[in-house]
Amino acid sequence: MIQKQVSFLTKITSFISNWRSLPPYEMISYILMYSSVPLLAYGIQSFEIGLFWVILLTIITLYSGFFAALIWNDITDADIDSKVHPDRPIPSNMISKEKFFKIALVFSALVVLFASLISLWCLLVVCCAAIFVAIHDKYLKRKVKFPAYSEIFTPVQWVVVVIFGYVAIWSYLPQTSIVLIDLPLLGILKATEYEFFNMIILVLFTYFADDAHDLPEGICDAEGDRKIGVRTYTTSFGEKNAARISFLMFLLSGFFGFVLFLRTDLTYIFLILFTINWLYIMKYSFALLRKTNQELRQFSKIVGRKGFTYLLMSFNFMFIDLIIQLIYHNTGFF
16 A cells, blocks of 8 residues: 655644644734834834834744744753643654754754844844743743742743844834944944833733733643642642732733833824723633632633733734834825
């Protein structure tokens, strides 16, 4: 009997579909998310061709970093996943650690290459983030006994998206602003103090929005985390308190989202869409507080999933608002 050969692309597609839940809308949302930050940093002004290249390189860099981070996490957390997520590639023997390690190296190399094509400042950002995440995943989250240590630092990978996007604009397309930092070899970062604090506000929004969705997911993983000794909000303070802290973080993310609207070029397009998005997740987060101990774990999966969609959609709405404004500013269309 002749066995039908399976193409390499088919194998890759099959692996990805069985690796993580990565729905198409989510993969597209990352492109909009990675684009929205440099657009916000650039502001509503005349279009430069350099902006297109910065955004394209930013997307490739951060997308590569996204896959690299997921793979490194799977490698370092293989023992935890064997108890909590036995269906993931390494515990299920779908792929060996050695092969996954090589794939992670390829994605990491792409991050370094494309970040350096933007600027050395961008390269510094991704290198610092990679070093921290590697140390955190491999050692710190298992060794540090500070309450909730693991989830306190979980949002770093998404905060890096914000910092990278701003630094990309400030270093590659310096606007008429004051010199923020000037270092030998790295060059100049130009931005006003006002723009710098806008970045901090977006960092805070991203931090609280991401951590707010991580906490309900931590409730689901509590049993495995306790066995391994990982300090999350749930293992440190209990399921009910983790749900309360998550609600507070969603509340704070909404506050910083509204502040961002007031301080930046975002218009009522963003405000209306963001408000609907925020009220929707607050409804589910509040409902989680009212669940019994028996219902809490199952419902927390729903809140965790919807919370991550809330984070992504907030950036998507930002992109839609800014791209409409840029098109109108440069062409008069709309």
